[in-house]
Amino acid sequence: MSFDKQQNQQTNRQIKLASRPNGVPTADNFDMATSDIPTPKDNEMLLRTVYLSLDPYMRGRMSDAKSYADPLEVGDVIMGGTVAQVVESNIDNFAVGDLVVSNSGWQDYSVSDGEGVLKLDKNMSNPSYGLGVLGMPGFTGYMGLTDIGKPQKGETLVVAAATGPVGATVGQVGNQHGLHTVGVAGGKEKCDFAVNELGFDICIDHKADDFAEQLKAACPDGIDIYYENVGGKVFDAVMPLLNDHARIPVCGLVSQYNATDLPHGKDRLGMLMGLILSQRLTVRGFIIFEEYGDHFPEFLETMSKWVESGEVKTKEHITDGLDNAPDAFVSMLNGDNFGKTVIKVSDVK
Numbered sequence: 001m002s003f004d005k006q007q008n009q010q011t012n013r014q015i016k017l018a019s020r021p022n023g024v025p026t027a028d029n030f031d032m033a034t035s036d037i038p039t040p041k042d043n044e045m046l047l048r049t050v051y052l053s054l055d056p057y058m059r060g061r062m063s064d065a066k067s068y069a070d071p072l073e074v075g076d077v078i079m080g081g082t083v084a085q086v087v088e089s090n091i092d093n094f095a096v097g098d099l100v101v102s103n104s105g106w107q108d109y110s111v112s113d114g115e116g117v118l119k120l121d122k123n124m125s126n127p128s129y130g131l132g133v134l135g136m137p138g139f140t141g142y143m144g145l146t147d148i149g150k151p152q153k154g155e156t157l158v159v160a161a162a163t164g165p166v167g168a169t170v171g172q173v174g175n176q177h178g179l180h181t182v183g184v185a186g187g188k189e190k191c192d193f194a195v196n197e198l199g200f201d202i203c204i205d206h207k208a209d210d211f212a213e214q215l216k217a218a219c220p221d222g223i224d225i226y227y228e229n230v231g232g233k234v235f236d237a238v239m240p241l242l243n244d245h246a247r248i249p250v251c252g253l254v255s256q257y258n259a260t261d262l263p264h265g266k267d268r269l270g271m272l273m274g275l276i277l278s279q280r281l282t283v284r285g286f287i288i289f290e291e292y293g294d295h296f297p298e299f300l301e302t303m304s305k306w307v308e309s310g311e312v313k314t315k316e317h318i319t320d321g322l323d324n325a326p327d328a329f330v331s332m333l334n335g336d337n338f339g340k341t342v343i344k345v346s347d348v349k
């Protein structure tokens, strides 16, 4: 069946996992399919996708390696966070026209029983923020920094992917705690944005040949909090700069998501374990909603005020068209996004 460029009211366009990627995903890993629009039963509603969130963690779900969540099966619709509009409702709390944050995945229409679905203010000026600064990534940055990073005024924070939705939140919340904020990002344009718009004290381009030296110079008092988003050579440069009792919230390792092999070079495990011991580091991984789900309402209330007042700024990278989701996803993993990656699937009606 053909895959229309536009959403319609007769069919449900779906993007499915056609095969598991080996390394960087390719077009062959995605199947553009069309099916009937599903019908909601009692206590269910029909949702129409407006915005689709593309997040790095999805790469993990496409593979069948052991993880905290079950992988997608080949043939499944690719999952993902969405802003959607209620088209039909058999649930008391949801009415036709409501805007919600749901997990509808890479498709135009889905049926939901309302579990885990969050209603958005209908007058919200930017509903897509519900997928970024006011949604899962913003919440991740906020909780990881405050609860695991335990920021103390005057300390030094380093975070990479600094202009993405997680890193940008970490940096701006770090500024509110009076930290010396050091961003790491790919390229001059992103670094300038991190400093001039997001308020980082300094931002270092990880593509620079002398990245490690620049990072050292940016952290004259060492590093107290390294918010880990990327791993790889950024972590290699961070390791020698870590202070006693430094905290490392391990949020993600995006530099490794497409890797097919262990990193090249010397085995750093012994060195890392030695550092954890001698420097008495706290290294803690976390999966946001599993650890902190109960805190989401308080986060949303606080962050909504900050976004409204301009205290916290955000940037989105919006691409039109569900059919462009696979390319946009690969680009994001490669660092070609500049801000929160969102697909605009259709208009709010």
Ligand SMILES: NC(=O)c1ccc[n+]([C@@H]2O[C@H](COP(=O)([O-])OP(=O)(O)OC[C@H]3O[C@@H](n4cnc5c(N)ncnc54)[C@H](OP(=O)(O)O)[C@@H]3O)[C@@H](O)[C@H]2O)c1
Pocket: 055, 056, 057, 136, 137, 140, 160, 161, 162, 163, 164, 165, 166, 167, 184, 185, 186, 187, 190, 206, 229, 230, 232, 234, 250, 251, 252, 253, 254, 255, 256, 286, 287, 288, 289, 332, 333, 334, 335, 336, 337, 338, 339, 340, 341
């Ligand atoms: N634990 C959780 O519950 C949880 C929840 C949400 C997100 N996360 C994780 O948080 C991290 C950030 O997510 P996000 O949504 O904010 O992503 P993002 O910043 O929008 O996109 C990923 C960014 O990673 C950077 N990157 C890619 N390859 C890199 C490399 N080899 N070295 C250094 N940087 C590289 C790129 O930015 P530059 O061009 O600036 O380098 C790219 O734009 C990811 O690791 C994600 O998996 C975890």
